[in-house]
Amino acid sequence: MSSKFHAKSADSYEQLMGRWSRKLAKPFLDFAGLESGERVLDVGCGTGSLTFTLPQVADVARIDAVDYSDVYVAAARARNTDPRIGIAQGDVCDLAFEDGVFDRTLALLVLHFVPESEQALREMSRVTRPGGVVAATVWDSYGGMPVQRMFWDTAAAVDPSAAAIRSENYFKPLTRPGQMKELWTKIGLVDVAEIPLMIRMDFQNFEDFWHPIAAGESPLGKYVTGLDDDKRTAFERALRAAYEAGEPDGPRSFAAVALACRGTVPEAWHRR
Secondary structure: OOOOOOOOOHHHHHHHHHHHHHHHHHHHHHHHOOOOOOEEEEEOOOOOOOOOOHHHHOOOOEEEEEEOOHHHHHHHHHHOOOOOEEEEEOOOOOOOOOOOOEEEEEEEOOHHHOOOHHHHHHHHHHOEEEEEEEEEEEEOOOOOOHHHHHHHHHHHHHOHHHHHHHHHHHOOOOOOOOHHHHHHHHOOOEEEEEEEEEEEEEEOOHHHHHHHHHOOOHHHHHHHHOOOHHHHHHHHHHHHHHHHOOOOOOOEEEEEEEEEEEEEOOOOHHHO
16 A cells, blocks of 8 residues: 545535645745756646646656556546646655656655655655655654644544544654655665755635535544544544634634755666
């Protein structure tokens, strides 16, 4: 299994995460770099947040985008009007491309959902040419995501059985500062750098936050839809209270910190 993300609906994903992925895509590309004429691979493209930002940043020659979820692939294909972009279902741990064919291989908010993260990074590096760049960003899910902390801390307080799920979601692979840099260095990438990136998540009201979760999207939605009616009602009430924090329901803005890492494929990589 090469993804632990619970994908059900492209529309729900857009409301839950796609709108924030689009905000993160530009600062991520500023860090990862992008040049006109390059061929780029977008790994774990989802509904296309990074894929469709790439041509806005540089006049790239070709973009290949893959995602594990056929639901998201279908939605991204339906949105695509650029002949330079090809979108397919694929597994980051077994990429269907020859060695060294991409100038940059990028992953936006993907690798923390891949249990075999080292194998994923090795595959991303394999398909990238010597001198090319491999870069990824993941959420700092424990220290930099107050929205997730609000959700999982509330769940664990209302439902003691959620404590183990909370821990699993807080400490997904590569989500602690320094872990990506360590892995990039371990597999032999050079000129490795890691930095934090911050955006803000702005919600109109509690329903704007709650709706895609209640629909079952993501690990948050998987947890909620697995509750019986009484537990779900109690959790929703407690989570609403946490969101409102004693004030009337309405707009809320939360910081969201991602960790971004990039490295260069050395000349000797494909001679190993």
